[in-house]
Amino acid sequence: MKIVIVRNKKEMAKKAALVIAETIRKKPNAVLELATGVTMIPLYKRLVRLYKRKEIDFSKVITFNLDEYAHMPYNNPESYHYYMNRNLFDKVNIQKINTHFPSSNGKEYENEIKKAGGADLSILGVGVNGHIAFNEPGSSFNSKTREVKLSKETLKSNSALFPGKKVPREAYTVGINTIMKSKKVLLLASGSKKSNAILEAVEKPVTEKNPASVLRRHRNVTFIIDKKAAKDLPEKDRYTLK
Numbered sequence: 001m002k003i004v005i006v007r008n009k010k011e012m013a014k015k016a017a018l019v020i021a022e023t024i025r026k027k028p029n030a031v032l033e034l035a036t037g038v039t040m041i042p043l044y045k046r047l048v049r050l051y052k053r054k055e056i057d058f059s060k061v062i063t064f065n066l067d068e069y070a071h072m073p074y075n076n077p078e079s080y081h082y083y084m085n086r087n088l089f090d091k092v093n094i095q096k097i098n099t100h101f102p103s104s105n106g107k108e109y110e111n112e113i114k115k116a117g118g119a120d121l122s123i124l125g126v127g128v129n130g131h132i133a134f135n136e137p138g139s140s141f142n143s144k145t146r147e148v149k150l151s152k153e154t155l156k157s158n159s160a161l162f163p164g165k166k167v168p169r170e171a172y173t174v175g176i177n178t179i180m181k182s183k184k185v186l187l188l189a190s191g192s193k194k195s196n197a198i199l200e201a202v203e204k205p206v207t208e209k210n211p212a213s214v215l216r217r218h219r220n221v222t223f224i225i226d227k228k229a230a231k232d233l234p235e236k237d238r239y240t241l242k
């Protein structure tokens, strides 16, 4: 596991975008697993900028989003479909037919990822409770794509995004096993709200109580986190400081 601590979220986005650009340069039809959320917005902005500068070509790229709210129309502005279109897909030359989102048919989603050759790179955020995609604490390390109920903590974090509206309680998510099959994993976190989840994932025992901790068992995983998200880590000199 590699931990890269950067000054702020702008640096975090820059570094992550470079990894993605490099992956696509080496393999133009790279298969990417993508997260949503506030953390990814500067990253997608950066990717759009690289595309406009002709430094990245999405024409053959295949994407699988990690999660989506269940029972929500795709054109709902709160859906992850809408988020991805607005922040990335509508702004680059990706073919929409090559973009995928989990649905009630988890088995089919797993097969589609497999048919595409498996994920080359999975970009993850992390919840304040350590969730990755929508795999809440207690999710089995063997879990695959399925419908899940969101935890109280996640509903609380999400409520800010649904002012005056009902917060969705169910979602479709890839499983922890699905994520672990990706050839390479990048996890991004910024802000002090994430510092405890990062501390537990990096330093505490690997446990299903903190889904992000499982990543320590992955062969090729890098955490790119800003100073605030790293603030609880002891002996920071053990990590790569940029």
Ligand code: GLP
Binding pocket: 035, 036, 037, 038, 039, 040, 066, 067, 124, 125, 126, 127, 132, 133, 134, 154
């Ligand atoms: C959300 C999403 C995840 C995301 C995480 C962090 O609930 N399901 O895919 O990575 O939680 O979100 P944010 O970046 O908004 O803090």
